[in-house]
Amino acid sequence: MAARPRAWALMLAAALLLALLPGCERADDAPLAPSGRPESLVIALTPYAGAAPAFVALAEGFFEREGLTVTVQRHPSGKAALDAVLEGKADLATVAELPVALAAVRGHPVTILATLSTQSDHAIVGRTDLGVGSPESLKGKRIGVSAGTSGDFMLDVMLVRQRLSRADVRVVDRKPQELAGALASGEVDAIATWEPYIDDARRQLGDRAAVFPSDGVYDSSFNLAALRRFALQRGETARRVLAALQRAEQLLARDPAACEPIVARSLGKAPGETRQLLARSRFALTLEQHLLVVLEDEGRWALKNRVATAAQAPNFLDAVYLDGLAAVKPRAVTIIR
Known part of the structure; x- marks a missing residue:
């Protein structure tokens, strides 16, 4: 009978070891939804392949599994989606980095929770x-x-x-x-x-x-952005949103063919055309130092060309929220505080 407790101990040790291995932050079949009533939030989405993780998370029920009830707004551009956040009509927006840089220069308290994708498109x-x-x-x-x-x-x-x-x-x-x-x-x-x-x-x-x-001249990033108070006051909600998006990122990497119809419906495009659009994007939830450099470059460009006016450039560290992604995917955060 002494062998059985030893066997269980070995199995437990193996399970703990697997949980600590890189890439094992969450298992796909792990129970995710917290107890209590679902929390509601509004996401302003853009018909853009770079937002594919959000489309997949919605279609696959990943937000619900995190205890979130999501209402979707459709906007023709990331700028329009971010405007909805600035006007208090949405909690989150999918948006390229430039509208965030311009909003920050203009004094709006915006912040990027994560980069969803980068692309040369x-x-x-x-x-x-x-x-x-x-x-x-x-x-x-x-x-x-x-x-x-x-x-x-x-x-x-x-x-x-x-x-x-x-x-x-x-x-x-x-x-x-x-x-x-x-x-x-x-x-x-x-x-x-x-x-x-x-x-x-x-x-x-x-x-x-x-x-x-613009290959080799300009590569854009597509991001999830919010007002800073959302990140500070609803940090746990932000973490759950990012956890859902991470699961979508993993599905896009593991089974892109299963994700293509979801994205095609979201974009209103044929499957073949959608496949080409997805191929131009690199999907990975990150907050990299390069993002901060690009935001600073775009801020200087906006001030120099009077695209936006301000007494001085903002501190773009305020335009990124690190804690949410650090809790979900810590190795993806490389921004130096």
């Missing part, structure tokens, strides 16, 4: 029949852009690469979903935008489209 799309056949041919052209978005920042970066500035082009402000139509109608000669609007423009123009990707 921005580009300038021009019409060859209107004289846009190369990046240097943008001089003197009308360029459509959504002011205050990552496309706005990317346009300046691309112009600088050609030794041009905004004074050398005519910028036309349009909503993200209006850009492809403005280019097709001839209202503008080129647009600076991101997927899926690049594909929309290419599809409408056919062989008249000239596409200049």
